[in-house]
Amino acid sequence: MSDTLTLKNARPPAPADEHCEATHLDEKGTADRRRRLMGPRAVESLAETFRVLGDPTRVRILDALSGGELCVCDIAALVNLSESAVSHQLRLLRGMRLVRPRRAGRLVFYALDDSHIIELLHQGLTHVEEQS
Amino acid sequence: MSDTLTLKNARPPAPADEHCEATHLDEKGTADRRRRLMGPRAVESLAETFRVLGDPTRVRILDALSGGELCVCDIAALVNLSESAVSHQLRLLRGMRLVRPRRAGRLVFYALDDSHIIELLHQGLTHVEEQS
């Protein structure tokens, strides 16, 4: 997970002096901590990934697909939503390469295209279940 | 075709019953698949958990805190955001028991209160890095 921070040349605008009187880490401490932060690119794509999983409808769709491919209308029936709403969400998931379509006549079957995502979902689930 | 929904969903129009002419799984298949779906409670809390991680600012804050506790103004300096914005986000994270405050004079130091969340973050990160 060594994510190289690309912030070296483009030093952050450094309004750091306008926060509290001085940071309460010494300057070296702050620099050290800053050096260990994830890079902006990693932060963005990580947040984007989680944002996709952060909606109940998409969780339901992915969960439904985890049992095998389904056509749009069956997904809609399973998650109890309009086919249009499902289609919009599938477009998003398709755009992020999380699901993959397969045409079969008039029907389009969707399947998971990224098993890691389902692992993440399941790990999140065990976390949720472990909560006191 | 009594559609026994475990979902209590109060939506103004109820397009729930008929989608395409018939589902393209047979009725038994649909029922089986439905039976394997996550329950509404799990879906909601799972999505909520991921939603918290689905914002770059919160990812940065949690990442910063993964190196040890920090006071609000140092967090603000590290993530390069106003202290007010940081405080608002900390309130959210505090409400979800993801971070914990410790007062020290005028300063309030925040620390991670849920190591599982950081595990999730790191697992998400390895997923993101594995992407083609």
Next chain:
DNA sequence: CTAATATATGAGCGATTGCTCATATATTCA
């Protein structure tokens, strides 16, 4: 061809989000 069916998509709406700004609260120190 036309009609019917399954899916995709654009517009637009109400709700939510993440920020800023102003202000309130808490703590220390003179």
Next chain:
DNA sequence: TGAATATATGAGCAATCGCTCATATATTAG
């Protein structure tokens, strides 16, 4: 006590989200 500092919070605004509705496209049947 009163000024100064660190954090918290309420209001409000622009942007985004997830849906519905209308419509477009693709495929099959007659």
